[in-house]
Amino acid sequence: MLNHSNNSHLTDTQLQLHLEGQTLNANQQTHLANCPLCTQQLQLYQQMYVGFNQLATPSLPFDLAQAVMQQMPEQAPNTQLENAWVAATALLLLMVVCIAAYLGLFKSIIPLLTNNTWVAVQLLTAMLGTVLLFQWIEYRFWSNKMAN
């Protein structure tokens, strides 16, 4: 369909744009109203547009949602991360208490203990503190892995 003057047929582009909502000028409107060929072309496009909305929807032969859900991890990574932070904070607080005990900061609060008992308390807290420190480092490492 050629269109080089106002009296010639509308082009496919013009017909498509018309259906997309672009207004035809007065000459084009007059031509369209009087030209059986352009009217027929427009009707074909209209039929096509109607057809687009009536095409069958494809579907899979199984429940896609269930198939995907089965492949998803059970526990929330974010919940796991929050739990890790709570545990790490608790361990850090315990470590602070251990370090304070090791430095003898509680000596004035519990004055009845002998020096030997204090040495034993300091040794025990030092050991416990080391274990907790390693656990905390491990938690931090694991948390970073989860976050990435």
Add this chain to the structure above:
Amino acid sequence: MKNTVLTTADERKLVTAVLQNDRKAILQLIRLYERLVVAMVFKMIDKPPDREDICQDVFLKIFSHLKTFKFDSKLSTWIAQITYNTSVNYLQKKKTLLLDEVFTNYPLNDTDDEQNNYAETITTNFMHQTVAMPDELLQQSETNQLLQTAIEGLPIMFRTLVQLYHIEDMSYTDIAQITQLPLNTVKSYLFRARKLLKDVLQQHQFAHH
């Protein structure tokens, strides 16, 4: 068959819940967008077993990359982009062309008999497939069947654009983002695809009268 419409606020709620691994939210996201993903994959991939794998793969990618979604676009556009990229990667591995040069040069406005081979072939094949019906029944339902056949005969890129624009109701801008094509190329391909489809309908009409 319209594309899922959620407000930005609803999208944020849904994405936040999915990121907290809320199982109901995950299921809701799949249910909301599975039609879009399945429709796109069916348009781009021909082999049924591969379609099934790709659909699952798309959703697993969506969930593993969801934390990178910054709400710069609609969630449906982002999901369609993942679907498109996953399908294109598959097609590249299979060395399948998305678009043949013959179709990119398809004349937009002239009806040249030699260029109408596509329309003729599709119409002839369709006529052989369908049972003869009385004229009064040869209306929209037959047009729809013919249209379905004609769309399947289009190159993958054209089929995908028709699906996104006409069936998923996406804008040219969204489609340009999904396919990473320039806006004018999207428009030009869509004009050509519609012209091809109209030529098939026209050939069919001529063949009937």
